[in-house]
Amino acid sequence: MTYDLYIGDxxxxxxxxxxWLMLEKFGLPYRAHLVGLYSGTMAQDLAPLAPAxxxxxxxxxxxxxxxxxxxxAETLAERNPDAGLWPADPxxxxxxxxxxxAMASGFGALRGACPMQLQHxxxxxxxxxxxxxxxxxxxxxxxxxxxxSRSAVPWLFGTYSLADVFYAPxxxxxxxxxxxxxxxxxxxxxATIHDPxxxxxxxxxxxxxxxxxxxxxxxxxxxxxxxxxx
Numbered sequence: 001m002t003y004d005l006y007i008g009d010x011x012x013x014x015x016x017x018x019x020w021l022m023l024e025k026f027g028l029p030y031r032a033h034l035v036g037l038y039s040g041t042m043a044q045d046l047a048p049l050a051p052a053x054x055x056x057x058x059x060x061x062x063x064x065x066x067x068x069x070x071x072x073a074e075t076l077a078e079r080n081p082d083a084g085l086w087p088a089d090p091x092x093x094x095x096x097x098x099x100x101x102a103m104a105s106g107f108g109a110l111r112g113a114c115p116m117q118l119q120h121x122x123x124x125x126x127x128x129x130x131x132x133x134x135x136x137x138x139x140x141x142x143x144x145x146x147x148x149s150r151s152a153v154p155w156l157f158g159t160y161s162l163a164d165v166f167y168a169p170x171x172x173x174x175x176x177x178x179x180x181x182x183x184x185x186x187x188x189x190x191a192t193i194h195d196p197x198x199x200x201x202x203x204x205x206x207x208x209x210x211x212x213x214x215x216x217x218x219x220x221x222x223x224x225x226x227x228x229x230x
Contacts, residue, residue, distance in 0.1 A: 073162050100166045142188065164192070
């Protein structure tokens with residue numbers, strides 16, 4: 001009963017990170033297959049999964065292909081009801097679904113201005129007004145999740161859930177571009193990037209070198225944050 005997950009380059013593919021975390025964080029058996037986003041083989045690599053054209057894509061053990069991370073999330077939760085992908089409390093679960101849908105359909109300014117990259121931190125990046133508005137909305141949703149679930153840092157609903165999966169690339173953007181957020185939001189981002197699964201994903205991505213580096217900004221850069229010793 002192993003799933004087959006098709007993903008893009010780990011350093012840059014935010015949606016692939018979401019798909020992988022759905023399986024990795026909840027202990028679901030899977031095989032990961034890398035699709036050539038930057039090598040020009042994407043269409044060829046995804047041909048067996050038609051009509052899927054984007055990563056991530058998931059093949060179920062019975063051969064059914066599922067695209068789009070929201071559909072993947074609901075399918076995995078339905079097939080693995082004891083894995084805890086959604087919060088157990090009905091109200092928290094409804095709120096978590098709301099947050100995931102908001103992420104899947106919104107925040108275009110943040111996505112466009114700050115493509116996910118996990119190699120370094122840009123210094124001196126100045127987000128425009130629309131990007132700042134997206135950040136404010138994201139913080140509003142995070143605060144609502146915590147007030148509704150009475151959860152403290154690190155995770156939005158107490159225990160790790162699909163809501164944290166969907167916002168992991170947002171946390172990576174906030175860190176990677178050193179974006180202006182509150183102390184609570186920064187703590188959540190720090191917890192996300194120092195989580196063992198996220199660190200495993202990032203380390204695998206760093207095994208590939210890119211020349212030229214995609215999404216180059218021409219800004220100074222510093223090292224990606226490393227967790228402080230206890």
